[in-house]
Amino acid sequence: AGSMHWVVDKVPDQSLLNTAGWKFIIPRLYWNYPNDDMVLNISMTSSPLMRITSEKIGATINADMIIDVLHGTETVPVACISVVVSASGVVEASGDKVYGTVGLDDFSLSLKWSKIGNFHMSLIQV
DSSP, X not given: OOOOEEEEOOOSSXXXXXXXXXXXXXXXXXXXXXXXXXXXXXXXXXXXEEEEOSSOEEXXXXXXXXXXXXXXXXXXXXXXXXXXXXXXXXXXXXXXXXXXXXXXXXXXXXXXXXXXXXXXXXXXXX
């Protein structure tokens, strides 16, 4: 089975995809690559774990997020973060319409490897 893969180079707050936006959280990222743009490479590491009950549907998703810095003509992978997301939703049918809500239950990050020193996930999670 092919794994899911996303490349993220556009976000609502575009400054988050430039090393300058991380100057105070991950100083070495900015020192090594001042004002370079970044791309997030996200790959699911396993199939989502689904939990379906009569009340709600839940899913846990495991993914690896590699931070690539666009440095001149090079794309340099600088860190890999393991991401675990748990979400659940409720689906209700009324007449011929289906309504749903989804909420984030849990979200955790851990550093797998880094070429820009150790940095604290608690600062990024916010």
